[in-house]
Amino acid sequence: MAEDITDVVENVTTHMDLLRFATAGSVDDGKSTLIGRLLLDSKSIFEDQLEAVETTSKGKGYDYTDLALLTDGLRSEREQGITIDVAYRYFATPKRKFIIADTPGHVQYTRNMVTGASTADLGLVLVDARQGLTEQSRRHAVILSLLRVPHLVLAVNKMDLVDYSEEVFTKIHDEFTQFATKLSIPDLTVIPISALAGDNVVNRSEAMSWYSGPTLLHHLENVHVASDRDLIDARFPVQYVVRPKSDEFHDYRGYAGQVAGGVMKPGDEVVVLPSGMTSKIAGIDLFDQEITEAYPPMSVTVRLEDDVDVSRGDMIARVKNAPSxxxxxxxxxxxxxxxxxxxxxxxxxxxxxxxxxxxxxxxxxxxxxxxxxxxxxxxxxxxxxxxxxxxxxxxxxxxxxxxxxxxxxxxxxxxxxxxxxxxxxxxx
CATH class of the missing domain: 2.40.30.10 (Translation factors)
Structure with missing residues (x-):
């Protein structure tokens, strides 16, 4: 069994090239600017998008390109200079694809932050190096802990405004690490950055030679998330019963859904809940091909050997490992x-x-x-x-x-x- 799980973890790692992460932190800590910098330096912005942002920045009298405009899409967000709704952005590098949820920092938008972080593999909390840890920084760390986000990165931003001081970074690092001991945070990484100048975001900073850790993008590309999913307890909530109305597939009956946990293979003995009827998996289909195993978060169609009563809302699980x-x-x-x-x-x-x-x-x-x-x-x-x-x-x-x-x-x-x-x- 242990060897099977190891094989699946390696298999998931091979195919699992997507990382979902959510940004959090106090207002004006630079979350939207950081995402803009990631998009810009990873060559994930079209020329017309960059030109539009540069034009808007000059129109406001800025002597720099306001990268936050790449994510703050609502008019009210641009007028107030804050993030209100959750903004999702997509980009990719040769190593991995990313979905970013840029979440608000205000207390009154906590629900938006919960929504954006609920599906995240990693939480990215920003703090302003000048301000240090604030009440909102701690609050968002607590929420990420409650949501069981398995990986947390504390990005100490605006290091350029404190002369890239190692002493300032160390103080914030130690204070947050001590606070994190009260929370359920399995993996914590602290990185000093400057989103506006680009230090340690994609490219390593020459101004912070005292820092020997990874850049932010390098960490995002290499953080291991495959083993975060439950690969032991098989859980398959049935979403739809597939019964094609054609002569070619007249006898086909499958159950479509997304694997929520565990590994499922043809021949496995399973139980359908809540009825308690048992059967074996006859086959697993992915699009138009039959596959030998399914694991989270794959969306597949499962076929059973017996014609048991299965409908939407039921769950397929292992006979000796089923939820109560x-x-x-x-x-x-x-x-x-x-x-x-x-x-x-x-x-x-x-x-x-x-x-x-x-x-x-x-x-x-x-x-x-x-x-x-x-x-x-x-x-x-x-x-x-x-x-x-x-x-x-x-x-x-x-x-x-x-x-x-x-x-x-x-x-x-x-x-x-x-x-x-x-x-x-x-x-x-």
Whole structure:
């Protein structure tokens, strides 16, 4: 079994050339400028885009190109000079493809930051070298820790404004490292940079010869993320039943979805939940070809040897390693709407591909993400607040803890009247 997992990790590493990372930090720490610098120096910007940014920068009277304009796309963002919504940007190098989520720094946009970081493999927290660690820097580190983002980079930005001082960098490095010991951060890297000047972003800085670590892009290209996924506990939420209406595939019956955990191979004995019916995997199809194994985050179609009753919302798992169905959910919830979350409130809940109704049994405490204080007297959660909530669902959910599997351990809460997503949860 151990050899099988090792082979799969190597296989995932070979094909897994995508890194999702989210930026976070205080307002004006230079998140959007840093992303602009990454795009510019990695040759990922078209000439007309750069010309438009240069023209806009000159129109504002800048004596430099405002790289933040490459990501701050909303008019209100450009007018205020802040990031409001999550801006997604895509670029690639010969080693890896990247999806960047540029998240806001303001307290009132915490929900946007949670949205952008929820699928990230790596969190990039920026601090201004002149300001040091701020309340917002700590808050975003806490949120990234709650979201179980496995890799964290602290980028000490604007080193050019403190004369590239090693002493300033060391002070921030030591202070943040000590703070991180209170959090669940498996992998922490600290890099001194200047996004505006380009020091240690893509190219190594000659002004900081005292720093011997990697540049930011080198670290992003080489950080190992394949083993972060659960390759032991097989989880396959069924999204769609495939029954082609053609004579050629008259007897074809497959179950399409995205592998949420573990490794699945033809011949594996599996159980379909919640019915409990067992069968074996007859084959796994990827597009128009049959493959020998499937692992996260592949989207595939699974065929079973027996005609068991399987529909959307069901889950295929290993017979001796299946999640226990439960209607009682204990979770950390980030509330995302101005109408507060209260006890006895009824909502719709979407977990993997299954949708049900839920009622709030108890709000145990509200978490102060700045101090980690638990307010057990809180009777409700307001917009952008995070707290521990107990829910009761109308049907059992097939879940794992969020620390074990970020896909089967998460859910969203939906207002039944409007259909709007009002909360995001991480199962404890």
């Amino acid at each position: 169905p439960s209607q009682d959910i204990d979770a950390m919830v980030c509330w995302m709407t101005t109408t507060p979350l209260k006890n006895r409130q009824k909502l719709a809940i979407k977990h993997t591909t299954r949708t049900a109704r839920a009622m709030v049994k108890d709000i145990q405490y509200r978490l102060d993400v700045n101090t980690l204080h638990r307010d057990q007297e809180a009777g409700e959660l307001g917009v952008n607040e995070i707290g521990r909530v107990q829910l009761r669902t109308t049907v059992p959910l097939l879940s794992d803890s969020y620390s074990k599997n970020r896909t089967t351990g998460s859910f969203i809460l939906i207002d039944e009247g409007t259909g709007v997503t009002v909360g995001a949860g991480m199962i404890l």
